[in-house]
Amino acid sequence: IDKATGKVVLDAKGNPITAEKTFVADKADGSVTMTYTVDASKAMGKEFVVFENLYRDNNLVVSHADVNDAGQTVKVVTPKVHTTATSDEGDKQVMPEEDVTIKDAVAYSNLVVGKHYSVTGYLHYTDGSFVLDAKGNKIAKTVSFTAEKTDGTIDVTFTVDGRLLAGKDVVVFENLYHNNNLIASHEDINDKDQTVHFPKIELHTTATDSEGSKEVVPEEKVTVKDAVAYHNLIVGKTYTVKGYLHYTDGSFVKNADGSKVSKTVTFKAEKADGTIDVEFVVDGRALAGKDVVAFEYLYHNGKLIASHEDINDKDQTVHFPKIELHTTATSDGKKTVTASRNMTINDVVEFNDLVIGKTYTVKGYLMDKATGKPVLINGKKVTAEKTFKATAKDMKVTMTFTFDGSSLGGHDVVAFEDLYHDGKLIASHADINDAGQSVHIAPAPKLTQTDDSLNGVLLALGVVALIGAAGVAFYLLRKRA
Incomplete structure (x- = not known):
């Protein structure tokens, strides 16, 4: 009987739900069990009262038909579930990395204490379609439990390849079963509580020298600075950027000991979008004439989540020019001069492939070709020095050597030139046999007897x-x- 209406409860075919049992009394007092099969899913929240009639020889002996008797009343409870999906750390954003966990906290209510239940969950995209794994199978998880209380929470966790979900929202659907019968579900594609977001993390890098130039002076211990711009990070998480330098053929740039040139920087994201600098210190002398490309990889908890590795990307490429010197030495425009006390040699130094805007210093000194040693006048080298800023890639400067050459008659002097940037040697021209940078000093004439x-x-x-x-x-x- 439906307590609320006082009417007989009917089955799906419209027949009263009844039970009957015949027995022989072996005692004056005893009991029998009557079993009724009811589709409780269609009677959530209702109270059923069982009326019983006892017959002998089809004659009614006694009945129990009290609609208010709690002893013969049962209530069909209404189990409910509500789910809250997060990362395993409780965030609504989930890292798009391999083998990441989605934790769905399934809150249930109105269960029967001591009964055995199971929860089965599925992942869906916001268009309602199922999230599939790499093999094309639906991603699902089932957890069984015995209710210790009518209300409680059970966690259902899913392990997925977050890389395949980058940029997607994922919604968790949960179904609650008892004896393989569905008794409650939570399937709302628009419910933000059961939705998590996988950000599409992106990197873009811009490589320069330490001063922001795309050309790097080929000197010892030079810095290549790669500004790594990141997008859509999860604020508060700790990340690691690891970078490598490559040649344009894809091979790794290596240190003198054969190890790969690399740099690792770890940081905590204070904003979703930002920039972190990765600086590589290299021996630029070994890279003269080369283009170098910075590749960057972003990790979280040791798992790769984003990378930028485009060998043709000019933004992440720097050029190491091959700076060369060529010199032409003369004295008053002549390659041969007479020894005298006041001598001047002008060495025109031609530079190729300078980095425009950089300041350089060229230092020169005279060598004695016959001895292969520096020219010494009163025990001191004959030197010249000039500092200039490159206004073009190819330039000339004139170095002027002034000295007492009276003792150098018959000698060839050769101008050696070294080019420096920030105090570091980056190029030189030091060929003792180069006629272009040589001047012959003829002996001064002597008086005869006549x-x-x-x-x-x-x-x-x-x-x-x-x-x-x-x-x-x-x-x-x-x-x-």
């Missing part, structure tokens, strides 16, 4: 003239007296 005789005659004539002049002056003084 010249000495002539000088004596002239000196004698000068003395005679002086004596004559003195005599004339003496005569004039006496006559005046």
